[in-house]
Every structure is written in C-alpha cells, then in structure tokens.
Amino acid sequence: MINKLIVGLLPYLPKKFVWIFSMRYIAGKELKDALNVTRKLNNQRIKATMDLLGEFQTRAENIQYYKNEYIRLIEESEKAGLDNSFSVKPTMFGLLIDQEMCYHYIREIVARASAFNRFVRIDMEDTQCTDMEINLYKRLLDEFPHHVGLVLQAYLKRTLDDLKDLIAFDKGRGLINIRICKGIYNEPAEMAFKDREEINQNFLIDLEYMLRNNVYAAIATHDKRLVKGAYRLIDACHAPADRFEFQMLFGVTPELRQSIVDKGYTMRVYVPYGKDWFNYCTRRLKENPRMAFHIIKALFVRG
C-alpha cells in the first residue's frame, strides 16, 4: 500500500528531489557520464553494458536521435578503450509501430558495434514484444553471429520452450547468447509465474538448460540464493569460464557483486544513462511498486 502511494506521488514530486535517489541507479544524463562510470567499473575489473534510456518511442525524430546517440556511444567507447558492450530496447526504435523500421535502426547499431568487434544485447520488454524481439534477434544473428545477444525472462512460462527453439535455430554452432533474468514487467498469471519460489526454480532450470546446451549464459540477478544456485550449476555442468558471466544493475548490491568478482568470475554491470531518466524511473516503479522500498532505503542507506 505504502509503496503504491509513493509511486502515485512520484510524478508530482520535484524532479530534483527524485534525482537525489535515482542517481544511485543511473550513471547520469550525458554520454560522458556513462563513459566515466564505465571507466571506474573497468578499474575494478568489472565490464559494463551501456544502456541509453528511452523506450516505447513513436516519433521519427526521437528515434533518429537515439540511433545517432548509440552510434556516438559506440565510437566514444572505442576511442576511450573501455571494456563494455551495449544494451538496446527495441521499443526505443519503434518496434510497436513498424517492425521493419525497428530492424533497420538496430541493424545499423549492431553493424557499427561489430565493426569494432563489440557486442549488442537486445533487452526483453513486456509480453507484447516477446515474439517480435526473438525474431529480431534471429534475423540479426544470421548477419552478425558473434555480436548480438538476447534476454529471456525466467518468470515467463514459455522461456524453456523459447530456449529450445533458439538452440534448434542455432544448429549446434554455439552462437546463442542469452541474458537470463527474472523479468521486471507486470504480466498476467496465464503467462507468468507469480510466486517468487516458482520464478527462482524456473530461473535455475533455464540456466541449467543453457549451460548444458552450449548457450552463453549471462546470469543477471542480485538474489543471493540464485547466485549460489548458479555457482552449483556452473560446477555441476563443468561450464568453461568463457561460456558464462554474471551481470548486475549499476548501484545494486555492490557487496555481493564484489564477492563474485573476488571469486574470479566475469562480472558485467548494466549502466543506464540519458535524459529520459525520470520517465524510466517512474515507469519502472509503476510496473513494480516493490522497487519503491529500495528507493526509500537508498535515501537513508548509502553504500
């Protein structure tokens, strides 16, 4: 109840106030902020995946801006010699209004990244996008087999079938590269597990399937139990170190993150930035009011 109340109030609070607690989770408003945060992470033996904030776009001039900004981001990352990849949300490029247009914009970004031997991952959005984003991934994989990946969500009941479909598509080449995460959107019970235990069980089932079927696994979680479960599976499946990595969001559970780095595992942090930070924060909160708790906590506990 309290979480929902806070979320309802957010749009009426001064942006400056909301920024105070959002800045823990966002690199900043400018490209240089993402570069600075990434440099600091790299100095701590942590890789990054940079994400330009903005989603569900419908206006052509905005979409063009975002594409240009990604290209600039790729070029500046290269110039600065940073160890990072990129994450993109297809609805930023008009997925919901014109799939073909979206494909061409994202293709241009992946082509630029692959020219520098850099990797782009397609984030997974809500279930109206799932099929379209899987198809987009398959299409790009054909042209850029080593430079594109996808995200799947363990809360979706279909995810194991999607993995099987992608593995069949791959025909044993070992090119499939998936970030597995719980999933952040509020989906109906017919499509998604709602119980936390069930989501966790499914996460580990999906991860085991990936490790046993030569899918590169990006294990994206801050849940200690899932991290422990992942350690067990990595050992049980004798997963080679170059076939998986851990991923976390910027500003979240830095101690757990460090403990994974100290074990010698690869860690990549998701670094969001951009002028659309306010909409991003408020939308995420509306989708998942439990997050309000983390934000309130962040106001008082600095880590």
Ligand SMILES: Cc1cc2nc3c(=O)[nH]c(=O)nc-3n(C[C@H](O)[C@H](O)[C@H](O)COP(=O)(O)OP(=O)(O)OC[C@H]3O[C@@H](n4cnc5c(N)ncnc54)[C@H](O)[C@@H]3O)c2cc1C
């Ligand atoms: C690198 C990365 C990329 C992602 N990409 C996608 C995507 O493409 N599509 C998608 O649907 N979802 C994505 N997610 C979000 C993901 O689906 C989960 O909603 C999110 O990671 C929380 O799940 P959890 O496994 O950390 O477990 P939880 O049980 O939610 O969290 C475990 C603990 O971590 C801490 N915690 C978790 N999140 C936060 C936070 N934001 N702020 C403060 N503390 C927090 C809390 O202490 C919590 O108790 C991504 C997550 C990561 C890490």
